[in-house]
Amino acid sequence: MDLESHKNTQVLILDFGSQYTHLITRRIRKLSVFSLCISGTSSLEAIAEHNSRVIILSGGPHSVHLDGAPWLPRGFFEYVEENGVFVLGICYGLQLIVEMLGGEVKAAKSSEYGRMNIGTYEGSVLFDKAMEQQVWMSHGDEVIRLPEGFSVIGRSKRNSIDSLKKNEMGTLNQNGVDCLHENTIAAIENPSKRIFGLQYHPEVTHSPKGMETLQYFLFEVCKVTADWELKDVLIDEIKTVNNEVGPEDHVICALSGGVDSTVAATIVHEAIGDRLHCVFVDNGLLRFQEKEHVMSTFQADLHLSVTCVDATDRFLSKLKGVVEPEMKRKIIGKEFISIFDDFAHELEQKLGRKPTFLVQGTLYPDVIESCPPPGSGRTHSHTIKSHHNVGGLPKDMKLKLIEPLKLLFKDEVRELGGILHVPQGFLKRHPFPGPGLAVRVIGDVTEGNVLDTLRQVDHIFVEAIKQAGIYDSIWQAFAVFPNIRTVGVQGDQRTHSHVVALRAITSEDGMTADWYNFDPKFLQYVSSKICNEVQGVNRVVYDITSKPPSTVEWE
Numbered sequence: 001m002d003l004e005s006h007k008n009t010q011v012l013i014l015d016f017g018s019q020y021t022h023l024i025t026r027r028i029r030k031l032s033v034f035s036l037c038i039s040g041t042s043s044l045e046a047i048a049e050h051n052s053r054v055i056i057l058s059g060g061p062h063s064v065h066l067d068g069a070p071w072l073p074r075g076f077f078e079y080v081e082e083n084g085v086f087v088l089g090i091c092y093g094l095q096l097i098v099e100m101l102g103g104e105v106k107a108a109k110s111s112e113y114g115r116m117n118i119g120t121y122e123g124s125v126l127f128d129k130a131m132e133q134q135v136w137m138s139h140g141d142e143v144i145r146l147p148e149g150f151s152v153i154g155r156s157k158r159n160s161i162d163s164l165k166k167n168e169m170g171t172l173n174q175n176g177v178d179c180l181h182e183n184t185i186a187a188i189e190n191p192s193k194r195i196f197g198l199q200y201h202p203e204v205t206h207s208p209k210g211m212e213t214l215q216y217f218l219f220e221v222c223k224v225t226a227d228w229e230l231k232d233v234l235i236d237e238i239k240t241v242n243n244e245v246g247p248e249d250h251v252i253c254a255l256s257g258g259v260d261s262t263v264a265a266t267i268v269h270e271a272i273g274d275r276l277h278c279v280f281v282d283n284g285l286l287r288f289q290e291k292e293h294v295m296s297t298f299q300a301d302l303h304l305s306v307t308c309v310d311a312t313d314r315f316l317s318k319l320k321g322v323v324e325p326e327m328k329r330k331i332i333g334k335e336f337i338s339i340f341d342d343f344a345h346e347l348e349q350k351l352g353r354k355p356t357f358l359v360q361g362t363l364y365p366d367v368i369e370s371c372p373p374p375g376s377g378r379t380h381s382h383t384i385k386s387h388h389n390v391g392g393l394p395k396d397m398k399l400k401l402i403e404p405l406k407l408l409f410k411d412e413v414r415e416l417g418g419i420l421h422v423p424q425g426f427l428k429r430h431p432f433p434g435p436g437l438a439v440r441v442i443g444d445v446t447e448g449n450v451l452d453t454l455r456q457v458d459h460i461f462v463e464a465i466k467q468a469g470i471y472d473s474i475w476q477a478f479a480v481f482p483n484i485r486t487v488g489v490q491g492d493q494r495t496h497s498h499v500v501a502l503r504a505i506t507s508e509d510g511m512t513a514d515w516y517n518f519d520p521k522f523l524q525y526v527s528s529k530i531c532n533e534v535q536g537v538n539r540v541v542y543d544i545t546s547k548p549p550s551t552v553e554w555e
C-alpha cells in the first residue's frame with residue numbers, strides 16, 4: 001500500500017488544520033472503511049487521484065471570511081457533482097461550503113466552545129430522526145445565510161427550539177435569511193447535490209452520538225462498503241517489499257525495542273527472511289534489564305536476526321559533564337549514526353555486498369506532520385527521515401527506505417503486531433524516548449550512580465503499576481532524577497539525599513496529556529518501597545502537570 005498509488009480511498013479527508021483531523025481518519029478506519037488525509041489545499045488533480053466516494057472537509061482554526069483563509073481548489077464543487085462524490089463539511093469545512101457556494105459566514109456575537117445541546121429535525125437525509133443530543137462545538141464564526149438549495153437540519157439549543165416548526169428548513173431556504181439566529185445553525189444539507197455539513201465535531205467522544213451520525217452518513221447516505229481490514233495492509237506490504245527488494249538485496253533495520261521498529265521489521269522479515277539484518281544498540285541509557293528482555297523477545301519470539309552492540313562506554317564517555325538537554329540529544333544522535341554506519345560496513349564485509357535498503361517505523365502521523373496543513377505555520381522542514389531516525393541517517397549510506405507503517409496510526413500498528421504474533425507485553429509497552437534515560441536525569445548522567453538509582457526507582461514504580469493492573473490504562477509512566485538533594489530523616493539519622501520524581505500520564509495520542517490520578521494508597525506504597533529499597537533516595541514527588549503546559553518528558 002503506497003500513499004501515492006492508492007487509488008481507491010473510499011473516504012478522503014481534506015485537512016484544514018483542526019487538531020481533530022487525524023481522529024476523523026482513525027474513526028473511519030475503525031469502521032472498516034479505508035480513509036486517507038491530505039492537505040486541504042491540495043490540487044484538484046491530487047484530490048481526484050483518490051477516486052473517493054466521500055470527501056470530508058475537516059475543521060480548522062481559520063475564518064472563511066478573512067483574507068488568507070485556505071479554500072478548496074477551483075472546480076472542486078463541479079468535480080464532486082460530476083462524479084457523484086458525497087461531501088461532508090465539519091466545522092470550518094461546513095463554513096467553507098457555505099461561503100464558497102454563495103452563503104454567508106460571520107464572526108458570531110458569542111462563540112460556542114465545549115459541550116452544547118443541539119436539536120435535529122425530522123425529515124432530513126443526514127439524521128434519520130428528530131432528536132436532541134449533546135455535541136462538542138469549537139467555533140467563533142457562524143453561518144447566517146445558506147447558499148441556495150441548502151436546508152437547516154439542526155440547531156444549537158441555546159434558546160429553546162422546541163417551538164421551532166418543522167417547516168423552518170423551508171422558510172430559511174426560501175427567504176435566505178436566518179430569522180432564528182439565537183439558535184446557531186448546527187447542521188445543513190443539500191441532498192440533491194450530496195453535500196452535508198455539521199458545525200460540531202462528530203469525531204470527538206464529547207459528541208456521544210457523533211459516531212452514530214458518521215456511521216449513518218457513510219453507510220446509509222453514501223452507501224460506502226465496510227471492506228477494509230488491517231490484515232490487507234499486511235498482505236499488501238509484504239507484496240510491496242517483495243517487489244521492491246531484489247532477490248540478492250540486503251536490508252538493515254535499527255531496532256529500539258519499541259513497537260514501531262519491531263512491527264516494521266517483522267513485516268519485512270515475513271517478506272524476505274534472513275536478508276533482513278537488525279541492530280539493537282545498548283547505549284547505557286536503557287531501563288532495568290531492558291537489553292536482556294528485548295533481545296530475548298527478538299530472538300525467541302520473533303526469530304529476527306539481531307546484532308546487539310554494547311556501546312555503553314562510547315555513549316557515556318561522550319556524555320561526561322554534559323548538562324544541556326539539546327546537547328545530550330545531539331551527542332546521542334551522532335553516536336547512533338556512527339554505530340549504524342559501522343554496522344552497515346561490517347555487514348558489507350561479511351556479505352561481500354552493500355546493504356541497499358533501510359527499514360524505518362515511520363507512522364502516518366509522521367507523514368502528515370511532514371506535510372503540514374495550510375496556514376498551520378509549520379513548514380516542511382520536519383522531514384520523515386530526520387524525524388524518525390534518531391538524529392538522521394548517515395549521508396553517504398545512500399540507502400533506500402522501506403516504511404511499511406507509513407499509512408498507519410499507532411493503535412493500528414499495535415493491532416497489526418498482534419496479527420504478526422508480536423507478544424502483547426511488547427506491543428503494549430509504554431513509549432520510551434530514543435535518548436533514553438539521558439532525558440530523565442537532569443544534569444550529568446555519568447555522575448556517581450545516578451543511572452542505576454533511576455533504573456531501580458523506575459522499575460519499582462512500573463512493576464507496582466503492572467501489579468495493580470493499571471499499566472494499560474496509562475500512556476506512559478516513568479521516574480525522573482531531578483538531581484536535587486533534600487534533608488530527610490531515616491532510622492534516626494539525618495540524611496541529605498536525592499529526590500526522585502514519578503510521572504504517569506494518560507493520553508489519546510501523546511499530543512496532549514493529563515496526569516494519572518492514582519489511589520493515594522498506591523502512591524504511599526510506592527513511595528515507601530522506593531525510600532526503603534533504593535539507596536540515596538529520601539524523598540519521592542509526583543508530577544501533577546498536564547501537557548500543555550508541560551511536556552511528557554522533563555528534558
Ligand SMILES: Nc1ncnc2c1ncn2[C@@H]1O[C@H](COP(=O)(O)OP(=O)(O)OP(=O)(O)O)[C@@H](O)[C@H]1O
Nearest residue numbers: 254255256258259260261280281361388390433434
Ligand atoms: N537503542 C536503539 N538501538 C537501535 N535503534 C534504535 C535505538 N533507539 C532508537 N532506535 C532507532 O531510532 C528510531 C526512532 O527512535 P524513537 O525512540 O524516536 O522511536 P519511536 O518513533 O517511538 O519508534 P519505536 O517504537 O520503534 O521505538 C527507532 O524506530 C529505531 O529505528
